[in-house]
Amino acid sequence: LFFGLLLPAVSFAAEVPTRLAADGKTPFVIVTVAEPTAEEQTAAQWLSETLEQVTGAKFPIRAVGAKEVSAHEIHVRTDSRMKPEEWRIQTSGESLMLTGGKPRGAIYAVCEFLETHVGVERLDPFTEFVPKQRALTIPVLNRRGQPAFPFRFVFTGWPYQNSAPQGVNGVNGGRWRIWNKEHIYAGPANGDYPRAVPDGVHTFGHFISAKEFAAERPEYFSMDATGKRMTDDMGNKQLWIQLCVTNPDVRRITLERAKQMLHDDDIEAKKTGRAPARMLVLSQNDNTSNLCLCPNCKAISDREGSESGALLDYVNHVARGLKAEFPDVVVQTEAYNFTLAPPKTVRPEANVMVRYCDNYGLSDMTRPLTEPRNAERLALLDGWAKSAPQLGIWDYWRTFDPHPPGLFAPSTNVRAMYRDVQLFRERNVKYVTIECEDFMGAGLNDSPPSNDLQSFMPLRAWLGMKLLDDPSRELEPLLQIFCQGYYGAAARPMRELLEIIEERQSKIAANSSNMRRHVWLEALCDPAFFANAYRCLDAAALAAKDDAASLIHVRRERIIVDSAFLWIEASVRRQDPATAAKLP
Numbered sequence: 001l002f003f004g005l006l007l008p009a010v011s012f013a014a015e016v017p018t019r020l021a022a023d024g025k026t027p028f029v030i031v032t033v034a035e036p037t038a039e040e041q042t043a044a045q046w047l048s049e050t051l052e053q054v055t056g057a058k059f060p061i062r063a064v065g066a067k068e069v070s071a072h073e074i075h076v077r078t079d080s081r082m083k084p085e086e087w088r089i090q091t092s093g094e095s096l097m098l099t100g101g102k103p104r105g106a107i108y109a110v111c112e113f114l115e116t117h118v119g120v121e122r123l124d125p126f127t128e129f130v131p132k133q134r135a136l137t138i139p140v141l142n143r144r145g146q147p148a149f150p151f152r153f154v155f156t157g158w159p160y161q162n163s164a165p166q167g168v169n170g171v172n173g174g175r176w177r178i179w180n181k182e183h184i185y186a187g188p189a190n191g192d193y194p195r196a197v198p199d200g201v202h203t204f205g206h207f208i209s210a211k212e213f214a215a216e217r218p219e220y221f222s223m224d225a226t227g228k229r230m231t232d233d234m235g236n237k238q239l240w241i242q243l244c245v246t247n248p249d250v251r252r253i254t255l256e257r258a259k260q261m262l263h264d265d266d267i268e269a270k271k272t273g274r275a276p277a278r279m280l281v282l283s284q285n286d287n288t289s290n291l292c293l294c295p296n297c298k299a300i301s302d303r304e305g306s307e308s309g310a311l312l313d314y315v316n317h318v319a320r321g322l323k324a325e326f327p328d329v330v331v332q333t334e335a336y337n338f339t340l341a342p343p344k345t346v347r348p349e350a351n352v353m354v355r356y357c358d359n360y361g362l363s364d365m366t367r368p369l370t371e372p373r374n375a376e377r378l379a380l381l382d383g384w385a386k387s388a389p390q391l392g393i394w395d396y397w398r399t400f401d402p403h404p405p406g407l408f409a410p411s412t413n414v415r416a417m418y419r420d421v422q423l424f425r426e427r428n429v430k431y432v433t434i435e436c437e438d439f440m441g442a443g444l445n446d447s448p449p450s451n452d453l454q455s456f457m458p459l460r461a462w463l464g465m466k467l468l469d470d471p472s473r474e475l476e477p478l479l480q481i482f483c484q485g486y487y488g489a490a491a492r493p494m495r496e497l498l499e500i501i502e503e504r505q506s507k508i509a510a511n512s513s514n515m516r517r518h519v520w521l522e523a524l525c526d527p528a529f530f531a532n533a534y535r536c537l538d539a540a541a542l543a544a545k546d547d548a549a550s551l552i553h554v555r556r557e558r559i560i561v562d563s564a565f566l567w568i569e570a571s572v573r574r575q576d577p578a579t580a581a582k583l584p
Helices: 038-055 105-118 173-179 248-272 295-304 308-323 372-387 414-426 457-469 475-505 517-524 527-543 548-567 569-575 577-581
Strands: 018-022 029-032 061-063 073-078 087-092 095-100 121-124 127-129 135-138 142-145 151-155 279-281 330-335 352-357 390-396 431-435
Touching (some): 038 073, 038 105, 038 173, 095 105, 105 173, 121 457, 127 475, 151 457, 248 279, 330 390, 352 431, 414 475, 517 548
Parallel strands (some): 073 095, 151 431
Antiparallel strands (some): 087 095, 121 127
């Protein structure tokens, strides 16, 4: 049945195109295994639905062994011989094979086929581009691939973050993310993969909490510069406290509870049939100015030239304690804030992953790390790349400078992100998390934490996932695909607006990421900028006037420009009254 996978790299079948459908009819049947996994079912269903949207023909799904047989088959299935997440697209005679490794390689094969060979794109949770084709013919195919980074996640927030495979018209955050091969969403049934305990980052409080120990064991917690123990977490296990990482009891309790967490997860995994956790997250908490400055911790940090020395010594201790009982578990920690610099002599154990967090406000997000102004940040990353056997990245594609509600600012990092993702690949990074949420990503809260609109946010989220899948793709074709699909007839003026912002910000000498919002606006947005931006937006609105979805996308970008103009209008009018008088 699955002879296609056994063929050599070059098929000896007649090299002629295959007609999948014509005039609303098809001879092809989608074939699954007798008992398909949830991922295989999803892959087959998406293929059937999408091909019908494209051609008007119904592609029935049948399991191996069904009475109705066809000489024209599209096989969708997992192949255990393939690498995790690897996919393959292969024609063989009158058959098409869409196969992949566990757990979601079959889904990726289907999505890759539909995108590359049929022209279907899913650009955000609500926007898809599905070309209508009266006749659908595909050439002889024999392609395979695998995502460049084993773990890749672009954090954007609601509604992009929704993990369910179905939703608004069958196209919501989960489906969009799976389609674009984002790793964190494994599929409709399996949830996050690989699983980690405890969940999230900043996990010190999950092992030793202030609620449990602060009153009687203040020595378990870190000392600040005044000699005071930081024991008040204000009700949040992830914030305000750190641990005294050289305290013997802290190390003992952490290791004991780490083992218990992994044991409990193993038991739950066996009950539910899912894979057990193979990552333990042991990372410093947030919102503090130091790790621990007690004499023992400080001695290590001073010797190593960074507080990462004491942190890594502690993490290594736990990692060594887990190795015998949990040989497949990786202990993940963060190089973050005061632990960004690698220690001089302490090296991570083989089962430790260090995730370097390129802190907001330090790197200039509008420039790649390879530019001179980011040389210090690149040196820190390279230091970890040389010492850490397993390296991860937490990068920021947005700014966090406090600003009044409703004060938005044009800015973009499209070209910077393109080069940075290539850099991560060159440095053999395995885990990549990107944080780029904006106002839409804050969710439906009374007090959204970000309260911001980021320029071309949908493009940046989509482009980020495309690059994390394959950093070797050229930027210009990707921008063309997105702009044509997302803005329709307004693609050209919206692309010009993107270039105007990129060009203007390239001339700003200061670091964009630590400038106050109004200072950035006055540096970027002079009367000429607004004149050109509104020229593009007006042309885009006119071009998209009969396309409601594209017009909404244009108006989203106009909100940012309008906000910038209203906040610095007085300054703009003083600079050039004649030009300002013509602005909308």
